[in-house]
Amino acid sequence: MKFAIALFASPHSPAARRALRFAEATLAGGHEIVRLFFYQDGVHSASANVVAAQDEPDVAAEWSRFVSANRLDGVVCIAAGLRRGVLDEGEAQRYRRPAANLAAGWELSGLGQLHEAAQQADRLVCFGGH
Amino acid sequence: MATLHLLSHSPFADDRLASCLPLLGADDALLLSGDAVYALHANTRQRQALEKLPETVALFALEEDVRARALEALPARVTLVDYPGFVELSCRYERVNSWL
Amino acid sequence: MARSMLVISRQAPWSGPSAREALDIVLAGGAFELPLGLLFLDDGVFQLAAAQQPAQLEQKDLTANLQALPLFGVESLYAARRSLAERGLDEQALPLSVEVLDDIGLSALINRYDHVITI
Secondary structure, eight states, X not given: OEEEXXXXXXXXXXXXXXXXXXXXXXXXXXXXXXXXXXXXXXXXXXXXXXXXXXXXXXXXXXXXXXXXXXXXXXXEEHHHHHHHTOOOHHHHHHTTOSXXXXXXXXXXXXXXXXXXXXXHOSEXXXXXXX | OOEEEEEOSOTTTOSHHHHHGGGOOTTOEEEEOGGGGGGGOTTOHHXXXXXTSOTTSEEEEEHHHHHHTTOXXXXXXXXXXXXXXXXXXXXXXXXXXXXX | OOOOEEEEEOSOTTSSTHHHHHHHHHHHHHHTTOOEEEEEOGGGGGGXXXXXXXXXXXXXXXXXXXXXGGGGTOOEEXXXXXXXXXXXXXXXXXSSOOEEEOHHHHHHHHTTSSEEEEO
């Protein structure tokens, strides 16, 4: 089955970890992930500047590795990202900000990408809240 | 055409569970995750509400969240699932409605 | 056939970007002429209150965007009767043309769509 998975909550929320474990289980079960889409506070999980304490799981880093290792299509909503300070090189230059912080594996794009993914997917599964 | 409703907020601090229950169709299902599993706690109004759901409405809870919170004496009707089980449920039901 | 999506907006209009970001999902889909529905539930029905003044809070007027939804091809607008009644809103006095549904109607509505996002 084809899944689109969307994350709406920040990397330190239980929902971010739950979404990651769910995404891993879909691939392990032989399903396909057509796209990961990070929206609202979910965009913080695509920041390369998140530093987890040594004895705590680093969910943002795990996401980046998961997306890269499985060559997934990982999209961060550009408007939600700009609003919360998650920028790639292009946006950092455009808005004259001192640094880009979008982690490897991710790209910034529009909400249309969420709809395109939903069109391809048999199931859209969203994670957020606690 | 049934829906799997996914909750993750504590039903003692938040109205999502209360809002969701009246919207459950006869063949819909509820999956409790995160703090939403506190709804399974014995001797609570929330647990009573879950037990009063029509028998056709299936009730699931994410096992890691139940175990982490040391919830015991669970209602007979609840089925605990792991992540592969969660994925299977999201295939079995035609859509997943997460109450973000 | 295009897959349909129902967005359920549960957030009050001026409590942060949530209501705006729920609406943005709908507007983005409308631009692609996708079959979309928008349901106002719980505190989301406060988005439908008349004569709000977001300028008082230095906010953009979300309600003006709601009025424009039909122009974006989004005509399937719904509100929960229970949520309106609980919050003292008169369903006859709403500034936007929405179909008001009871619990059974809402359950059937959710089950009509391919995808659902509840924010």
